[in-house]
Amino acid sequence: MTRYAIIGAGLAGLTAAWEIRQSDPDALIDVFEAEDRIGGKLHTVPFDSGPTDMGAEAYLALRSDATDFFTGLGLGDDLVSPSGARSLVYSGGELHPLPGGGVMGIPASSAPVRDLVSAETAARIDAEGEAPAIDWEVGQDASVGTLVTERYGAEVTDHLVSALLGGVYSCAAEDLGIRATVPQLAAALDELAESGQKVTLSAAVQLCESRRTPRDPGSTPTPVFAAFRHGYAQVYEALAEQAQADIHLDAFVAGIARDLRGYHLKGPGVSPEAPYDRLLVTTPAPTTAVLLREVAPEASAALRAVQLASSVVVGMKFDSAAGLPDNSGILVAVDEPGVRAKAFTFSSKKWPHLGARGGALVRASFGRFGDDALVRAEEDVLVDAALDDLEHITGFDGRAAGLSEIYVQRWFGGLPRYDETHLATVAAVREGVAGVPSLEVAGAWAGGVGVPAVIDDARAAAARLMQVG
Numbered sequence: 001m002t003r004y005a006i007i008g009a010g011l012a013g014l015t016a017a018w019e020i021r022q023s024d025p026d027a028l029i030d031v032f033e034a035e036d037r038i039g040g041k042l043h044t045v046p047f048d049s050g051p052t053d054m055g056a057e058a059y060l061a062l063r064s065d066a067t068d069f070f071t072g073l074g075l076g077d078d079l080v081s082p083s084g085a086r087s088l089v090y091s092g093g094e095l096h097p098l099p100g101g102g103v104m105g106i107p108a109s110s111a112p113v114r115d116l117v118s119a120e121t122a123a124r125i126d127a128e129g130e131a132p133a134i135d136w137e138v139g140q141d142a143s144v145g146t147l148v149t150e151r152y153g154a155e156v157t158d159h160l161v162s163a164l165l166g167g168v169y170s171c172a173a174e175d176l177g178i179r180a181t182v183p184q185l186a187a188a189l190d191e192l193a194e195s196g197q198k199v200t201l202s203a204a205v206q207l208c209e210s211r212r213t214p215r216d217p218g219s220t221p222t223p224v225f226a227a228f229r230h231g232y233a234q235v236y237e238a239l240a241e242q243a244q245a246d247i248h249l250d251a252f253v254a255g256i257a258r259d260l261r262g263y264h265l266k267g268p269g270v271s272p273e274a275p276y277d278r279l280l281v282t283t284p285a286p287t288t289a290v291l292l293r294e295v296a297p298e299a300s301a302a303l304r305a306v307q308l309a310s311s312v313v314v315g316m317k318f319d320s321a322a323g324l325p326d327n328s329g330i331l332v333a334v335d336e337p338g339v340r341a342k343a344f345t346f347s348s349k350k351w352p353h354l355g356a357r358g359g360a361l362v363r364a365s366f367g368r369f370g371d372d373a374l375v376r377a378e379e380d381v382l383v384d385a386a387l388d389d390l391e392h393i394t395g396f397d398g399r400a401a402g403l404s405e406i407y408v409q410r411w412f413g414g415l416p417r418y419d420e421t422h423l424a425t426v427a428a429v430r431e432g433v434a435g436v437p438s439l440e441v442a443g444a445w446a447g448g449v450g451v452p453a454v455i456d457d458a459r460a461a462a463a464r465l466m467q468v469g
C-alpha cells in the first residue's frame with residue numbers, strides 16, 4: 001500500500017487526493033490542513049437566505065474540462081448559469097458599460113473607450129500604430145500596465161485594464177505580466193515580431209480580435225461563467241467524500257524532512273506517523289518555499305520570489321433590491337477619488353438562483369497588492385465603506401434597504417502576484433522539484449489562479465506522483 005501525504009486541503013489538495021483515489025483504491029492518503037475547515041479560498045458561508053460564496057464564486061465555463069470534471073463528481077445538475085446582466089465600470093465619477101472588444105480592457109482603437117478616456121488619450125490610442133515599434137523579442141515578457149501606459153497612456157491602464165485585471169488577480173496592471181495574465185496578447189506580440197511585421201499594441205489587439213470565432217447568429221451563446229446552486233461547498237465536500245482520504249484539520253505542517261524511509265512531516269497537530277512514500281505540497285507559494293527548504297532547496301529559493309496580494313470581501317444581504325442597478329456588478333477605476341472599494345458584485349442580479357431568494361445580495365471587494373490597509377480594518381469600518389461607496393456610485397441606500405446579514409471574509413495573501421517574472425519562477429521551481437524523488441507541488445501559484453487551472457494543475461501533479469517507481 002502506497003502512503004501519500006498531501007499538505008493543504010484547498011482545491012488543489014482535495015483534487016489531487018480525489019485523482020489518486022481514482023487510480024489507487026488501496027492507497028493511504030493523509031491530507032494535512034492548518035485551518036479548522038477544508039476548501040481554502042473556496043468558502044461557502046451559511047447565510048440565513050442560503051449558502052453564499054465568500055471566496056471564489058464562479059468558474060470559467062468556457063473551460064469544458066472543468067465542467068466535465070464537475071459533472072464527473074456528480075454535480076452536473078447543480079451547475080447554474082449567470083443571468084447575462086452586464087458589468088459596469090465606474091470611472092470619472094460616472095458609470096459606464098464595460099466596453100466591448102479588445103483584450104482585458106485594452107482596446108485596438110479609441111472607439112470603444114471614448115467615454116472613459118480624455119480626447120488626448122483617444123487621439124494617442126488611434127495614433128499608436130504610427131509610433132515607433134515596440135522592441136519585442138519573441139518569448140519575452142513585460143508588465144501589462146507598463147506596456148499599456150507607454151503606448152496608450154495611464155488613463156487606459158487606470159480606468160480599465162487595472163479594474164478588469166484587479167477583479168481577477170487583486171493586483172494593478174503594473175504588477176502583472178502579459179504572458180501569465182493576458183496570454184493571447186503575448187502570443188499576438190510574438191506573432192507580429194516573428195513574422196517581421198511592425199509590433200504595436202493596437203496591431204496585437206486587432207490580431208487577438210480577429211482570432212475570435214464569430215458566433216453563429218442563430219446559436220445560443222455558451223455562458224462564459226458557471227457556478228454551483230449551493231455554492232463551492234458542493235465541490236470541496238464532494239471531493240473530500242469521494243477521495244476517501246484521512247483529512248487532518250488544525251494540522252499545521254511546519255517542516256518536511258526526508259530520509260531513506262520516505263518523507264516525515266513536522267508541526268503542531270501533525271502526529272508523527274510512519275514516513276510517507278510520496279508527498280504533494282499545495283500550500284500558497286511562501287509557505288511552500290519554507291516547507292521545501294530542506295528537501296528541495298533550489299525550488300524553495302526560486303519560490304521565495306512569489307509575493308501575495310491580500311483582499312477582503314464584504315457580503316451583504318438587503319431586504320429590498322429596489323434601486324440597485326440591473327447589472328451584474330461594477331468594477332472601479334484605480335484612480336477614482338473617494339472610493340475605496342475595487343469592485344461590487346450584485347450577486348442576486350448576476351445569478352438567477354440567488355435572485356430567487358428575494359432581496360439583494362451584494363459582495364463588495366477591497367484591497368490590491370501593495371494597498372491592503374483596509375484588509376486589516378475593523379469590521380464596522382469595512383461595512384460602512386462598502387455601504388458608503390455603493391450609495392456614492394449607484395445611489396442605492398443599503399441602510400434604508402434593510403441590511404439583514406453581513407459576512408466579512410479577509411483573504412490575507414489570497415492570491416499570488418503573477419508578475420512578468422512569474423512564469424520563469426514557476427519553471428525554475430518545477431525543475432528543482434523534478435530532481436527530488438516522489439515529491440510534487442501544485443496550487444494557485446503554479447498553473448494559474450482560476451479554478452479550472454488549479455484543478456488541471458493538481459490532477460497533473462497527482463498523475464506524476466503516481467507514476468513514480
Ligand SMILES: Cc1cc2nc3c(=O)[nH]c(=O)nc-3n(C[C@H](O)[C@H](O)[C@H](O)COP(=O)(O)OP(=O)(O)OC[C@H]3O[C@@H](n4cnc5c(N)ncnc54)[C@H](O)[C@@H]3O)c2cc1C
Nearest residue numbers: 008010011012034040041056057058253414443444450451
Ligand atoms: C477572494 C477570491 C475570489 C476568487 N474568485 C474566483 C472565482 O470567482 N473564480 C475562480 O476561478 N477563481 C477564483 N479565485 C481563485 C481560486 O479560488 C483559488 O486560486 C483556488 O481556490 C486556490 O486553491 P489552492 O488549493 O491552490 O489554494 P488554497 O485554497 O489557498 O489552499 C491551500 C490550503 O493550504 C492550507 N495551508 C496553508 N499552509 C499550511 C500549512 N503550513 N500546513 C497545512 N495546511 C496549510 C490552507 O489553509 C489552505 O486550505 C478567487 C480567489 C480569491 C482569494
